[in-house]
Amino acid sequence: xxxxxxxxxxxxxxxxxxxxxxxxxxxxxxxxxxxxxxxxxxxxxxxxxxxxxxxxxxxxxxxxxxxxxxxxxxxxxxxxxxxxxxxxxxxxxxxxxxxxxxxxxxxxxxxxxxxxxxxxxxxxxxxxxxxxxxxxxxxxxxxxxxxxxxxxxxxxxxxxxxxxxxxxxxxxxxxxxxxxxxxxxxxxxxxxxxxxxxxxxxxxxxxxxxxxxxxxxxxxxxxxxxxxxxxxxxxxxxxxxxxxxxxxxxxxxxxxxxxxxxxxxxxxxxxxxxxxxxxxxxxxxxxxxxxxxxxxxxxxxxxxxxxxxxxxxxxxxxxxxxxxxxxxxxxxxxxxxxxxxxxxxxxxxxxxxxxxxxxxxxxxxxxxxxxxxxxxxxxxxxxxxxxxxxxxxxxxxxxxxxxxxxxxxxxxxxxxxxxxxxxxxxxxxxxxxxxxxxxxxxxxxxxxxxxxxxxxxxxxxxxxxxxxxxxxxxxxxxxxxxxxxxxxxxxxx
Amino acid sequence: xxxxxxxxxxxxxxxxxxxxxxxxxxxxxxxxxxxxxxxxxxxxxxxxxxxxxxxxxxxxxxxxxxxxxxxxxxxxxxxxxxxxxxxxxxxxxxxxxxxxxxxxxxxxxxxxxxxxxxxxxxxxxxxxxxxxxxxxxxxxxxxxxxxxxxxxxxxxxxxxxxxxxxxxxxxxxxxxxxxxxxxxxxxxxxxxxxxxxxxxxxxxxxxxxxxxxxxxxxxxxxxxxxxxxxxxxxxxxxxxxxxxxxxxxxxxxxxxxxxxxxxxxxxxxxxxxxxxxxxxxxxxxxxxxxxxxxxxxxxxxxxxxxxxxxxxxxxxxxxxxxxxxxxxxxxxxxxxxxxxxxxxxxxxxxxxxxxxxxxxxxxxxxxxxxxxxxx
Numbered sequence: 001x002x003x004x005x006x007x008x009x010x011x012x013x014x015x016x017x018x019x020x021x022x023x024x025x026x027x028x029x030x031x032x033x034x035x036x037x038x039x040x041x042x043x044x045x046x047x048x049x050x051x052x053x054x055x056x057x058x059x060x061x062x063x064x065x066x067x068x069x070x071x072x073x074x075x076x077x078x079x080x081x082x083x084x085x086x087x088x089x090x091x092x093x094x095x096x097x098x099x100x101x102x103x104x105x106x107x108x109x110x111x112x113x114x115x116x117x118x119x120x121x122x123x124x125x126x127x128x129x130x131x132x133x134x135x136x137x138x139x140x141x142x143x144x145x146x147x148x149x150x151x152x153x154x155x156x157x158x159x160x161x162x163x164x165x166x167x168x169x170x171x172x173x174x175x176x177x178x179x180x181x182x183x184x185x186x187x188x189x190x191x192x193x194x195x196x197x198x199x200x201x202x203x204x205x206x207x208x209x210x211x212x213x214x215x216x217x218x219x220x221x222x223x224x225x226x227x228x229x230x231x232x233x234x235x236x237x238x239x240x241x242x243x244x245x246x247x248x249x250x251x252x253x254x255x256x257x258x259x260x261x262x263x264x265x266x267x268x269x270x271x272x273x274x275x276x277x278x279x280x281x282x283x284x285x286x287x288x289x290x291x292x293x294x295x296x297x298x299x300x301x302x303x304x305x306x307x308x309x310x311x312x313x314x315x316x317x318x319x320x321x322x323x324x325x326x327x328x329x330x331x332x333x334x335x336x337x338x339x340x341x342x343x344x345x346x347x348x349x350x351x352x353x354x355x356x357x358x359x360x361x362x363x364x365x366x367x368x369x370x371x372x373x374x375x376x377x378x379x380x381x382x383x384x385x386x387x388x389x390x391x392x393x394x395x396x397x398x399x400x401x402x403x404x405x406x407x408x409x410x411x412x413x414x415x416x417x418x419x420x421x422x423x424x425x426x427x428x429x430x431x432x433x434x435x436x437x438x439x440x441x442x443x444x445x446x447x448x449x450x451x452x453x454x455x456x457x458x459x460x461x462x463x464x465x466x467x468x469x470x471x472x473x474x475x476x477x478x479x480x481x482x483x484x485x486x487x488x489x490x491x492x493x
Numbered sequence: 494x495x496x497x498x499x500x501x502x503x504x505x506x507x508x509x510x511x512x513x514x515x516x517x518x519x520x521x522x523x524x525x526x527x528x529x530x531x532x533x534x535x536x537x538x539x540x541x542x543x544x545x546x547x548x549x550x551x552x553x554x555x556x557x558x559x560x561x562x563x564x565x566x567x568x569x570x571x572x573x574x575x576x577x578x579x580x581x582x583x584x585x586x587x588x589x590x591x592x593x594x595x596x597x598x599x600x601x602x603x604x605x606x607x608x609x610x611x612x613x614x615x616x617x618x619x620x621x622x623x624x625x626x627x628x629x630x631x632x633x634x635x636x637x638x639x640x641x642x643x644x645x646x647x648x649x650x651x652x653x654x655x656x657x658x659x660x661x662x663x664x665x666x667x668x669x670x671x672x673x674x675x676x677x678x679x680x681x682x683x684x685x686x687x688x689x690x691x692x693x694x695x696x697x698x699x700x701x702x703x704x705x706x707x708x709x710x711x712x713x714x715x716x717x718x719x720x721x722x723x724x725x726x727x728x729x730x731x732x733x734x735x736x737x738x739x740x741x742x743x744x745x746x747x748x749x750x751x752x753x754x755x756x757x758x759x760x761x762x763x764x765x766x767x768x769x770x771x772x773x774x775x776x777x778x779x780x781x782x783x784x785x786x787x788x789x790x791x792x793x794x795x796x797x798x799x800x801x802x803x804x805x806x807x808x809x810x811x812x813x814x815x816x817x818x819x820x821x822x823x824x825x826x827x828x829x830x831x832x833x834x835x836x837x838x839x840x841x842x843x844x845x846x847x848x849x850x851x852x853x854x855x856x857x858x859x860x861x862x863x864x865x866x867x868x
Contacts, residue, residue, distance in 0.1 A: 042556035043668060044558070347864065354859060
C-alpha cells in the first residue's frame with residue numbers, strides 16, 4: 001500500500017467503481033488454468049464438503065461429499081479430485097526447452113509450459129495446503145489404502161502451496177489477491193477479501209455503482225461466500241437437514257437434492273472466478289511476467305523429476321537447513337518481485353518517486369564519449385544531466401539504475417537544489433568494451449528517463465551446510481524422513 | 494442504585510442488561526477508542542437486537558456443525574473424569590500424581606442463582622488455595638466474577654481451573670486443529686485473550702480473599718485437536734501481554750462517567766417493546782439516538798462488533814472507513830472529498846494540511862502522468 005493506492009481508493013469512492021493501480025498485468029494468466037473452488041465443513045479440520053473444478057467455465061466438475069465425516073466418502077472425494085488434478089498436471093510434460101545456465105557452461109531442460117491452479121481467495125490456497133498435507137503421506141496399500149493417485153495429488157497440492165508462498169509465483173493464484181494487486185476499490189482491504197464484493201467494485205452490473213454492487217454482494221443469500229467455509233445460515237437451515245436426510249436414506253434422490261443445494265452455493269463463485277480471470281487476462285502483461293512464469297516452470301520441471309526419481313513426499317516440516325534455504329529464497333523472490341514490478345510498470349515505479357527512491361525527468365545534457373583517464377586504464381564514463389520535478393533524496397555517490405537500461409549503473413555526481421533539480425549522473429556498464437558508446441546505450445538529450453535505487457541484480461545464493469552437516473545449534477542433522485505407518489494411518493475424523 | 498447505574502439503565506431502556514462473556518470482554522480490546530462501544534457495553538445494551546432493528550443486522554452466524562464439533566471435542570476431552578485431559582497434563586505440566594480430585598461446579602440443584610454458584614466456586618477454590626498439602630484438583634465450570642466498568646459480571650466459562658504445586662492453571666479447550674505443530678494464529682490469539690479474561694477473574698477472586706493473585710499462572714493450557722484427528726494436544730500459552738491489554742481496557746471502562754457526561758441526559762436506546770415484545774421505537778428514532786454517541790469506526794469492527802454495519806454506513810465518505818493505513822497514507826485527512834479536493838488543488842489546505850496536500854498533489858500528478866484519461 002502507498003499513497004498512490006490510497007488515492008486510488010478515494011477516487012474509487014467518488015467514482016463508484018474500482019480504479020486501476022497498475023498499467024500492466026503482473027501475474028501470469030494461463031491459457032488453460034485449473035480452477036478449483038473448494039468448500040469445507042464448518043468446524044472440522046479441512047474436511048472437504050465439495051469442490052468445483054475444471055479448466056474452462058463450461059467444463060465444471062462438481063464433487064460432493066455427502067457425509068464429510070465419513071472416511072470412505074472422504075477417500076472417494078480425494079480420489080476423484082486427484083484424478084482430475086494429476087491428469088491436468090501431467091498434461092504439460094509434452095515439450096521441453098533447453099536453458100543455458102552458468103554463463104553458457106551448463107544446459108538444463110524445462111517444460112515449455114506448466115500448470116496453473118486458481119482458487120478464489122487465500123483461504124482457498126490454505127485448503128490446497130492442508131489437503132495436500134492430509135493426502136501426500138497416505139499409503140496405497142495396507143489397511144487404510146487409498147487410490148495411487150491420492151498421495152501423488154497430495155504432493156502436487158503441496159507443490160502448489162509451496163510455490164504460493166513465493167512472491168511473484170503464478171503457479172497457484174488466489175483471485176482476490178490478484179485482483180487487489182491491480183485495482184483499488186472504494187472499500188477497505190478487509191472487505192476486499194469478499195470476492196463477490198470485490199468484483200462488485202471492479203465489474204459492477206449495469207445500472208449499479210460499485211458500492212451498491214458490493215453491498216448487494218454482502219448478502220450471503222444472493223452471493224454465497226467464496227469458501228472454503230460455507231455460510232452458517234446455509235449450514236443451519238439447508239445443509240444440516242439435507243445431510244441428515246441423506247444419512248437416513250442414502251440414495252440417488254437424497255444425494256441429488258443435496259448436490260443441487262451445494263451447487264447453488266458454489267456456482268456463483270465459480271462464475272466470478274472465471275470472470276475475474278477474463279478481466280485479468282485482458283490487461284497487457286508486464287515484460288518480466290514471462291520471466292517469473294519461467295521460474296514456475298523450472299519448479300514444475302524439478303517436481304516432475306523428483307516424482308520420476310521416486311523421491312519421498314515433502315516432509316511434515318522442513319529441517320533446519322531446508323527451512324533456512326527456503327526463507328532465503330522467499331526473501332530474494334520478494335526483493336526481486338518488488339523491483340521487477342517497478343521496472344515493468346511506471347505507475348508502480350511512481351510509488352518510489354513519491355517516496356524519493358526514484359526520480360523521472362528529461363535529459364538536458366549528455367557527454368556520451370566522456371572518458372575517465374584518472375585510473376590506470378582509460379574507461380568510458382559518460383555523463384548525463386537530468387532535469388526533474390520529483391523530490392530527489394539521493395546524495396552524490398548513490399548507485400542508481402534505469403528500467404530502460406537495467407545493465408547500466410548510474411552514479412550520482414551532483415544534485416542541484418530547488419523545486420526542479422538537475423541531477424548529474426556518471427554511467428558505467430552496458431556500453432560494450434570500446435571507448436565509444438554504441439548508439440542508444442547512452443540516453444540522448446531530450447529523452448525521458450527514470451532512475452532509481454532499485455536493482456534486480458542476480459544475487460548469488462548464500463551457501464548453506466549440507467543436510468547431514470546441520471550444526472548442533474540447529475539440532476544437528478535431522479533424521480531422514482521415512483513415511484511411517486502412523487502417517488498412513490492418520491485418522492481423518 | 495447509583496446515579497451511574499440509573500443513567501445506564503435509562504440508556505438501555507426496559508430490556509434486561511446483556512451479559513458479558515469472555516468473548517465480549519476480549520472484544521473490548523479491539524477498538525478501545527470507540528465511545529459508542531464503551532457506552533453500549535457498559536449499559537449492557539443488546540447490540541445485536543439494536544443493530545437488527547436499525548436495519549444493519551450483524552453477521553455473526555455460527556454453523557451448527559462447528560458448534561457440534563466443539564461440544565463433541567470438549568466432552569471427549571472431559572469424559573471419564575477428564576481422563577484424556579489428565580494424561581495430556583501429565584506430559585505437559587509434569588503432573589506427578591495418578592489421582593486428582595475433580596469438582597464439577599456446573600450445577601447441583603439446577604436453577605441456582607449466579608451468586609450461589611459463584612460463592613460455591615469461590616469457597617472450593619479458596620479452600621484449595623489455602624490447603625497445605627496439595628492434591629491436584631480440577632474445577633470444571635467454576636462461575637467467576639469480574640468487575641467490568643464498575644459492574645460485576647459473571648463469566649460462565651467452559652474451562653477447568655487446575656491446581657498443581659500451589660499454582661492454578663486455566664485450561665481452555667478449543668476445537669480448531671493444530672496441524673504439524675501449527676494452528677491458525679488468529680484463532681490462537683482469540684483463545685489467548687479469552688483465557689486471559691479468566692485468569693484475571695480468578696486472580697480477582699483470590700485477591701478478594703486476601704490470597705496471592707499470582708497463584709494463578711499466566712501460562713494457560715490450550716487443548717486442541719491434533720492434525721486431522723480428534724486426538725487432543727496441549728500447548729502452554731503465555732498470556733501476560735493479553736493480561737496487560739485487558740487490564741488497561743478495563744481501567745478505561747471505569748471512566749465511563751466521563752463519556753456519559755458528554756451525552757444528553759434523556760438519551761435512550763430503548764426499543765420500547767409492546768406487550769408482545771415487538772419494538773415500537775422506530776428505526777429512525779433509534780438510529781438518531783445511536784448517532785449521538787460518537788463512534789470510531791474501523792473496518793476491523795466488522796468482525797468484532799455487532800453494531801459495526803451501522804457505523805460503517807455512518808462512516809461513508811470517511812477515509813478511515815477505507816482502513817486506518819489508508820487514512821495515514823492520505824496524510825491523515827479525514828474525509829474522502831477533502832483528500833480529493835486537496836489532491837486536485839480545488840481546496841486550499843489549512844496550515845496543518847499543507848504537508849498532506851503536497852503529498853496528495855504529487856500522487857495525483859503521478860497518476861495523471863501514467864494513466865492519462867483513466868487517472
